[in-house]
Amino acid sequence: MLTITSGGDLRTLLRDADLGKLHLALDEGEGTSAFALLDTFDAQVAAAGLLLVLTDAGLHLLGGTEALVQERAEPDFIAQMPAGPVTKRLSGIVSPLRTLMTVAEGTLSRHGLRVLDDNEKTHLRGTLWVLDAGKAGAVSVSALTPLRGYDKTLGKVKAALSAAAGNGKVGTMLEASAALRGEDPALIGKTRIVMSADEKAFKAANDIIRAQLVAARRQEDGIGADLDSEFLHEYRVALRRVRSVISLFKGVYDEKQTADLKARFGAIMARTGRLRDLDVYLIERDRYLALVPEGFRPGIGKLFDMFAAQRDLEHAKLTAYLDSKAYEKEMARLEKLFDKTKALSKGPEANRHALDYAKALIWKRYRKVCKIARGIDEATPDEQVHELRIECKKLRYLMEFFAPLFGDAEVRKLIKALKKLQDNLGNFNDYSVQQAALQEQADALAGSSEPDTVEIATGIGGLVTVLHNKQLEERARVTASFAAFDSEETQAQFRTLFKPEGEAKK
Structure with missing residues (x-):
């Protein structure tokens, strides 16, 4: 299956497409109908290369290996929506903490589409979707499947349609979604900083x-x-x-x-x-x-x-x-x-120049993280583990803030390595905080005459015990987590990117 997205109405572009001995046949379609584009606030569906379209006829998922459809359902958390091929596909894409919502609305027209040769033999068959969100923008999506023996035709058609679209073309479903939402695709749910x-x-x-x-x-x-x-x-x-x-x-x-x-x-x-x-x-x-x-x-x-x-x-x-x-x-x-x-x-x-300043801040924080972590053993107080978590968070923030100065890809790789250690430390902290908060809740219940007080307090006691054991398990993993982060490769990358010039080796 080939999915091509194009800004504007692809029906007009088809007339200008140079397909050589091939030509496109487009049926009249079924007229226009209303549609709603569904996604999470931060465009998790579109980022996965898909468009989720709600019409009176059902819930349609465009993109991927095939277009999927199931009965109409209002946007909600995926787990709360009816089971079907669309929600099944999305369950591995959309966070269970994020709800689907209407992010764009407009009119939709669908047309059958075929690519034929001079002998009127069909090479490709599919559907053209034209989604028009009014002032925000319009997008066309064509899903074409080759008949047996005509796989090469796909490449020719894609190149011809891309050339016909010119500067108006959009290349990804995220860009198509952004066009319909009237937003910059790089900024959907995100922020972007330009820094020299x-x-x-x-x-x-x-x-x-x-x-x-x-x-x-x-x-x-x-x-x-x-x-x-x-x-x-x-x-x-x-x-x-x-x-x-x-x-x-x-x-x-x-x-x-x-x-x-x-x-x-x-x-x-x-x-x-x-x-x-x-x-x-x-x-x-x-x-x-x-x-x-x-x-x-x-x-x-x-x-x-x-x-x-x-x-x-x-x-x-x-x-x-x-x-x-x-x-x-x-x-x-x-x-x-x-x-x-x-x-x-x-x-x-x-x-001070941002690059020099960034190197000084990040290198100092990195060395502090390493110093704390290398001093942790079985006898180390929990307070030192908490301090390591805080310093790791500060280091990550600095790296994210100044990523444009060092190359996003290189910094992302180091952040990924740091995140594994942070996950361990975060779990340790969560278990600690949750125990304290639950104990506070139990103290607040003390002396209450409410009939459920004893049962709730007993439940809290059981949960605090379990969380304490979970905290001990995470505590035992800290040294191993840091050892994985503190590899020779990671050390070398930190030195290359962030060590200030002229600083002595330490």
Whole structure:
């Protein structure tokens, strides 16, 4: 099967396509109908080379080896949608934490399509889909299958249609999706920073923060609508990155400016913490229930019912805050501050070249990670393991911030190696935090006269015991995880990319 995407209406382009002795035959079609393009907020379907189209006739998945269709179903989490070939295919693509949503709408026309030779013998057969989202854009997708013996015709037709499309062509389903959504394909659910080696550290910091503010604000509608928990997660990640720039880019802003920015962004983040904690618990509900013996499960179930009720209250509080004039005023001020930048007070490192500054920051943080990790053994206190997790997170943020200066591919490879260690340390931290939070919940229940108190407390006790054992297992893996990260190849790559010139070998 050959899938070709093209900006605009391919029917008009077909007339200009030079197919030599071949020609295209297009049927009249069935008229136009409404369609909705479904995807996650961050385009997980399109990124996999697919378009998910909802019509009155059903749910259609274009791309891949064959077009799939099943009965019409409204967008939801994949696990909540009816079973069928489309949802089965998407179950391995779309995160269970992400819901499908309508990302574009418009009119659709479908036509049968054939490629014939001078003898009117059919070489290729398929369907042409024309998706028109109005002002956002239009995209044509043709799915052609060769008849036996005519595989070479595919290449000829693809080249001819590409030439006819010219500058209007789009080459991937992600680009097709972006055209229909009216967005830049590189920015769907992401941020992109352009950075040069000789620009100043002050400008680099401001550009990163500005981009993260945009990313955070793009999540607000999804948080309010409560579409899925990832909107709040991505909002927090964006603001956490802002705070990391302020903290890690030492000397770029003066001390007073740094303290002011930390306080302002910290105040916003503080509003989101409890809701995110409850989201994490509820996401883990089934896993937690499976971890404990059956006798503890009724109490755990009731505990999670309490969490669900608390979550509704916390979501209402956060939504009210995000809708408030005070929040809008503060975010507008922060956006203006990093758009204009003249009101920001520079520190002693503000005018340093970004490349030199990045190398110094990343190399120093990398060496600190290695020093801490190499000192960890069975007798090392848990606090040192927690410190390693924090330093690894700081190192990863710095590498991601400055990736444009060093080559995205090279940095991604090192981040991938670091992520395996981070996953281990993250699990260790999660088990620790969850135990503390559950114990706090148990303490809050102490003395309560509610009839379910004893059952819930018993369930908490069982779950805390299991989580403690899980934490010990992760603790035992730390040394091995770091050894895998600390390979000679990885060390050499860090030295090549980030070691400042003239620094002595250590």
